[in-house]
Amino acid sequence: MAAQTTSRALTLCSRSPLRARELAKVVNSRMEFRSSLSNGSLASSSSREEAVIGVEEWQGWGTSSAIPAMVMEVVRNLKGLEEEMNSQMSFGGLGGKLKGSFKVQEDKKHRATYKALVDSEEKLQFFSARQIACRLLGSRGYLCQKCWLAKEDCMCSKVVPSMLWNGIRFWVYMHPKDFLRQNNTGKVLWQIFGLQAATLCLYGIHEHEEIMWDAFKLAGKSKVWWLYPNKNAPSKTVMDIVSCKSSGDLDLDQQTTNGKRPLHFILLDGTWNNSAAMFRRLKEQAELVWGEEGLPCISLAMLGASPMHRLRPQPSWDRTCTAAAATGLLAELHQLPEFSSFGLEEQAEAVEDGLETLLHALTARRLRMGRSITRKERHINNIC
Numbered sequence: 001m002a003a004q005t006t007s008r009a010l011t012l013c014s015r016s017p018l019r020a021r022e023l024a025k026v027v028n029s030r031m032e033f034r035s036s037l038s039n040g041s042l043a044s045s046s047s048r049e050e051a052v053i054g055v056e057e058w059q060g061w062g063t064s065s066a067i068p069a070m071v072m073e074v075v076r077n078l079k080g081l082e083e084e085m086n087s088q089m090s091f092g093g094l095g096g097k098l099k100g101s102f103k104v105q106e107d108k109k110h111r112a113t114y115k116a117l118v119d120s121e122e123k124l125q126f127f128s129a130r131q132i133a134c135r136l137l138g139s140r141g142y143l144c145q146k147c148w149l150a151k152e153d154c155m156c157s158k159v160v161p162s163m164l165w166n167g168i169r170f171w172v173y174m175h176p177k178d179f180l181r182q183n184n185t186g187k188v189l190w191q192i193f194g195l196q197a198a199t200l201c202l203y204g205i206h207e208h209e210e211i212m213w214d215a216f217k218l219a220g221k222s223k224v225w226w227l228y229p230n231k232n233a234p235s236k237t238v239m240d241i242v243s244c245k246s247s248g249d250l251d252l253d254q255q256t257t258n259g260k261r262p263l264h265f266i267l268l269d270g271t272w273n274n275s276a277a278m279f280r281r282l283k284e285q286a287e288l289v290w291g292e293e294g295l296p297c298i299s300l301a302m303l304g305a306s307p308m309h310r311l312r313p314q315p316s317w318d319r320t321c322t323a324a325a326a327t328g329l330l331a332e333l334h335q336l337p338e339f340s341s342f343g344l345e346e347q348a349e350a351v352e353d354g355l356e357t358l359l360h361a362l363t364a365r366r367l368r369m370g371r372s373i374t375r376k377e378r379h380i381n382n383i384c
């Protein structure tokens with residue numbers, strides 16, 4: 001029974017691109033947020049349009065995708081609830097958390113909507129869209145769109161862009177609760193390498209997952225690898241990447257395609273607990289696309305502790321973080337003769353520098369706000 005549900009959920013994901021839009025309509029009809037909108041005045045209609053996220057604003061946060069239909073629908077419904085209640089939504093703390101009486105009403109509405117959705121895939125897509133929508137609205141005008149730090153802490157001028165070897169493409173598979181988080185490190189990757197070399201894919205956002213899986217299907221299974229630090233999961237090493245390809249295959253790639261068929265590496269970007277669900281979703285989707293074996297998982301021999309660990313005691317990677325995982329991968333690949341001439345070591349250093357810049361910005365912020373720069377002294381002793 002459980003297997004059937006999962007299978008159905010994943011099939012939904014790979015259906016037509018209209019799927020998310022259809023689902024958005026279902027959610028809208030169940031939320032009934034907009035019941036009062038049909039009576040709305042012209043003035044309120046115009047203010048609603050201004051408040052809806054535009055494509056430029058959406059893409060400014062680090063993606064080249066279209067605006068996800070479900071996210072847009074949730075935003076519209078939130079604005080609709082504002083009009084219904086005749087009060088403005090407000091956000092408190094970090095992470096787009098609603099506050100006050102608006103929060104109480106919205107809580108009731110979104111819980112009812114979630115409950116009414118029968119399909120687990122629909123529930124996930126709604127959960128993700130709502131998280132993203134709240135973060136988008138709550139961060140507007142407050143965070144720098146590029147570095148996701150409060151504007152007064154913006155580190156953009158200190159980030160040095162670098163060119164990632166075109167034989168590699170990273171996918172930052174991010175949990176919605178990590179989206180627009182100041183101490184997220186996945187964002188550093190596209191800040192340095194650009195959106196095409198390090199692409200954001202939000203978990204449970206249909207449009208993003210579809211783009212990523214379309215790229216994987218095009219690339220073929222032998223070109224897609226993922227990094228997951230679970231020591232219990234069967235894993236391979238970077239050596240297996242080479243053995244998976246004949247040397248002729250490598251030569252062919254480099255000579256005739258000039259890296260147009262890159263190796264794809266998926267980095268899970270979320271807290272430890274959330275990563276487990278993301279891991280399962282990727283694995284199930286891979287099994288649907290490529291059969292029982294699924295995706296090969298790489299474990300890194302040299303993965304060190306991230307400097308971010310000093311500030312973030314619960315990272316997605318055990319004692320490290322997403323950007324540090326990318327650094328470890330690039331450094332290990334560089335040591336293989338087949339990959340030694342692509343400047344991967346310098347590219348790993350560029351990410352390390354970016355991480356240090358982020359750490360300094362976050363540390364300066366905590367000091368300015370009178371907070372301790374470390375949550376527990378013992379972490380520093382473990383790392384330094």
Ligand SMILES: [Zn+2]
Nearest residue numbers: 144147154156
């Ligand atoms: Zn910035």
